[in-house]
Amino acid sequence: MADWCRGCRCYVEGDLYRGYCEHCWEQWKEARTSSSQQTGAPDGRSYFRITKLPVGELQFSQATISGSFRNGASLSETESMLRMNPDLVHKIPFISVVRDAGRLVSMDNRRLYTFRMAFDDDHQVPIKLFDSKEDFGVDEFHRKATSICGGHLVEVRDESTEKDGFPLPRNAKTLVSRSWQEVRSSMGARLYFQGNEVQLCGSRRQVEEGIRHVQRILSTYDCCTVDLHDYRAKEAVKRASVEWRRRYPTLSVEFDAEQERHYAHIGGNAGEVKSAEALAKALVDETARVWEEVRLPSQSGPYFRHLLPRRLTGKLHVDERQDLLRICGTAGERRQMMTELEELKRDVSTKQLQVDDSSLRWMLKKGANLKELCRNTSVRVTVGDDTDTQVHVTGDSAEVKQVMERLRAFLQENKKVTKTFDLLPGSTRFVLGRLKRIRSDSEAKLYVPKDGDQVCIQGNQRQVDFAEELLQQVLFVEYGSIILKISSQLVGEIVGKNGVVIQSIKSAREVDIQFEPANGGWVTSQISGKKEDCTAASAEIIQRLQNYELVSLQISSSLVGLVIGKGGANIKAFKCGLQIREDTQSNPWIISGPRDDVEEFLRRLQKKFSVPVLGGLDTYRFACPDCGEDFPEERCVLKHIRQRACRACSCAGECGAYYADKASCQKHEAWCPLVKRCPGCHAAFPSEAELAKHVSRKACKARSCRGCRKIFTDIPAAELHQQSCEQYAEKMRDVEVRRHILQLKETLCSTCRFGEQKGSSCSTCKALLRRAQLKWHPDKNPDNEIIATIVFRFVQAVWDGSPQWLPATDTSDETFQAASKDARKPASSKEPEQAFRPAQRPECTVQ
Known part of the structure; x- marks a missing residue:
């Protein structure tokens, strides 16, 4: 019977073996025989x-x-x-x-x-x-x-095979293996991996085709390395890479095994790698806390180191030396910190100032000075070292400008200055004894050069000015000098044996006495030291000299030998028992010694020889410090100086000091408390009266207050003072009261103006007085109550018949002030007429 085969589905024209053709049946039997399980059937x-x-x-x-x-x-x-x-x-x-x-x-x-x-x-x-x-x-x-x-x-196995391979890029194994699975059946060659290499096994043709195919696969390959920065991002990317591998089949993600290295290596198809790289970087930005460096403006590191921790939220570190800011955080946090930093930078400025003096830079580095410069500001001042002579000021623009002004003032004040101060003649020793005190007070360096005529001052401007001020005070307030001429015959008496007398005078008064020979038989002695000590020392020397006497004798040449005698026997006999000295080298002779001894010597000489005595000589004289002219008394020296006979100048006050030149005298007058100086022209006057007289003449721009008589530099200053001066206001009130009283006086008739009877009989004057009472009543003048009260009382006194008028010819302020003061006194109810005592005037005759 013909039918279709159940196995191969062929059409069989004949009998089938249980629905199978003969070929399928044989195949089944063969398979059944070779199988270990002999069960079942077709x-x-x-x-x-x-x-x-x-x-x-x-x-x-x-x-x-x-x-x-x-x-x-x-x-x-x-x-x-x-x-x-x-x-x-x-x-x-x-x-x-x-x-x-x-x-x-x-x-x-x-x-x-x-x-x-x-x-x-x-x-x-x-x-x-x-x-x-x-x-x-x-x-x-x-x-x-x-x-x-x-x-x-x-x-x-039996056929000859070939092997070939080549190294693969990192992370390319996944891409090659996945892509090879799709074509492995058509390649014929076997592909496997050995380490980082791909190996192909098969015939020559299969291997060559396989290599070409792998190269085509690698042409689509791409790889990248992502810096994960820290372990947080590494763990996050590891967790996310599992999902990425599911989404992208050819993707391969590897991580470094070392703990210190945080890198992710991504390989695979180019498009997938690009997408995975973007995802990884976004994840790193969200999770990784990274340090990032930001360049700060030059020399602004110290300022930002103190400012940023208070203004920025996040972890940061400022390197002052390199002017670097390191911020730590995620990408979003770093972006926020960068935005805040840019806003701060817009208000920050840095200015530089060149300071070449190393001592000034050292002073600026002191904490107290820097603190004073940056007072009430957030500015930071950076001082360079020996190689960098710049001073950098960083901070807010307005505050930087303020600190720069302070810095310039500080540098100007502390700039090293050297100045020389000229000393007065003979004052070197006096000043040397006080240099130590001046150094400690002024903190300046002072020294006297070899020539000794000047004092060199070194230090900043403040120290130099203060030291100069102290030197001026020493020279022109404390220091004094008197030039006294002493006869050369009596110098030995002042010096004494081995200098005992002069040393006692110096030690007792702390003065210095220098002797210099002069012409005409004189020796100039300069007494220098404190003014009171100089005066006392000169008084002691003069007192000693007053006990001595100088006499000149005119001896003819014929008597010289007789007076002296053989071998000086006669002159010795005359001097026996007397302490005198004679100068016989010139004619006339000069005899010096104590006054009684000189008189006894002259008596002995006159008894034996008739020798004319020319007269006594001066033992001392005061000398002018400029021209050297001598005078018997010091007041004569002052008179000579005030007559402008030479360049010497005396103090305008009453202290009696005088100097060899006008400049030194003016410096003394600046310190002398007895000198009254005009504030307008700085002229010196000996008294307040002379100064007031000078101002009243309007010889300069200085003016005095018309009330208290205080003197000011110019008219605006005086007028400004007068606005608050009570004495001036009182005087102006008196003037105003006088003006109103005189106006009222002129309105009355001549008869009633001087009436003494109580109550005026003149109706016209009564009406005027009534209106004046109403006008000047204090209740109607609250803004000018004092003037109104005074005028009202005057009007009331006239109404009562007791006028206190000023004479028409009397315009003095004193008389009127006395009257107005009496008017300002409150009238007693018991003694109303005593408050305003009437003047003796003719009685009014008007009926």
Whole structure:
């Protein structure tokens, strides 16, 4: 009976063996005989079924196969025959194929290999298909299923094979393996990895084609390295990479094994790598806390180191030396900190100032000076070292300007200055004794050069000015000098034996006395020291000199020998018992000694010889400090100086000091408390009266207050003072009162103006007085109550017949002030007439 075969679905014209053709039945029996499980039959529950499938869908079950069949036919010969006649496939026993986990695994690998080499992947060949391993036999299946490459490749043992490979880029294994799975059935070559290399095994053609295909795969490859910065981002990327691998099949993500290195290496298809890199960087920005360096303005590190921790929220560090700001945080936190930093930078400025003096830079580095410069500001001042002479000021623009002004003032004040101060003649020793005190008070360096005429002052401007002020005070207030001429015959009496007398005078008064020879038999002695000590020392010397006397004797040449005697016997006899000295080298002779001894000597000489006495000589004289002219008394010296007979000048006050030049005198007058100086022209006057007289003459721009008589530099200053001066206001009130009283006086008639009777009989004057009372009542003049009260009382006194008028010819302020003061006194109710005592005037005769 003809029917279709249940196995190969061919049409059989004859009997079927249980629904199968003869070929399918034989194949089943052969499979049943070779199987370890001899159960089942082709009907109902058959082990396999005959079908056709593309040869490319079938997979190898073994890794290697033999190069020939059991009958001795080689695989290459069979391949050639099939290529020449594809119909011969039906004469070759069917391939047994088992369906396992969605794969079609061939149990006849040599036949499958010849089919793959001979036909294309889509060429269909007849097979025996087992639906499961149990239908084929589990033990037999596992014995044959020994492939290690997933069934895509098989190696021919007997046929010569080739191997070739090349290194792969990092993370390219996943891309190559995934892409190779799609074409492994058509390649024929076996691909596997050894370390970082890809290896291809097969025939030369298969290997070459495989290499070309792998290179095509690698042409789409791309890789990148993402810096994860810290362990937080590394853990986050690791967790996210699991999802990325599911989303991108060819993607491979690797991480460095070392703990200190935080890098992610991403490889795969270029598009997938780009997407994964963007995701990784976004995740790193969200999670990684990274240190970022920001360049600050030059020399602004110290300022930002104190400012930023209070103004920025986040972890940061400022390197003052390199002017670098390091901020730590996520990308969002760093962007926020950078925005706040840019806002701060807009208000910050840095200015520089050149300071070449190293001592000034050292002074600026002191904490107290810097604190004073930056007082009430947030400015930071940076002082350079020896190589950098710049001073940098950084902070808010307005505060920087303020600190720069303070800094310039500080440098100007502390700038090293050297100044010389001229000393007065003979004052060097006096000043040297006080230099130590001046140094300690002024903190300046003072020294006297070898010539001794000047004092050199070194220090800042304040120290130099203060030291100069102290020197002026020493020279022109404390120091005094008196030039006294002493007769050369009496110098020895002042000096004493071995200088005992002069030393006692110096030690008792702390003065210095210098002797210099002068013309005309005089010796100039300069007494210098404190003024009171100089006066006392000169008084003591004069007192000593007053006990001595100088006498000149005119002795003729014929008597010289007789007076002297042989070998000086006569002169010795005259001097016997007397302490006198004689100068016989010139004529007339000069006899000096104590007053009584000189008189006794003259008496003895006159008794024996008739010698004329020319007269007594001065023992001392006061000398002018400029021209050297001498005078018997010091007041004569002052008179000589005030007559402008030479360049010497005396103090305008009453202290009696005088100097050799006007400049020194003016310096003394600046310190003298007895000198009254005009504030307008700075002229000196001996008294307040002379100064007031000078101001009243308007000889300069100085003016005095018209009330208290205080003197000011100019008219605006005086007028400004008069606005608050009570005495001036009182005087102006008196003037105003006088003006109103005189106006009222002129309105009355001449008879009533001087009336003494109580109550005026003149009706016209009564009306005027009544209106004046109403006008000047204090209640109606609250703004000018004092003037109104005074005028009202005057009017009331006139009404009562007791006028206190000023005479028409009297315009003095004193008289009027006395009257107005009496008017300002409150009138007693018991003695109303005593408050304003009337003047004696003619009685009014008007009826």
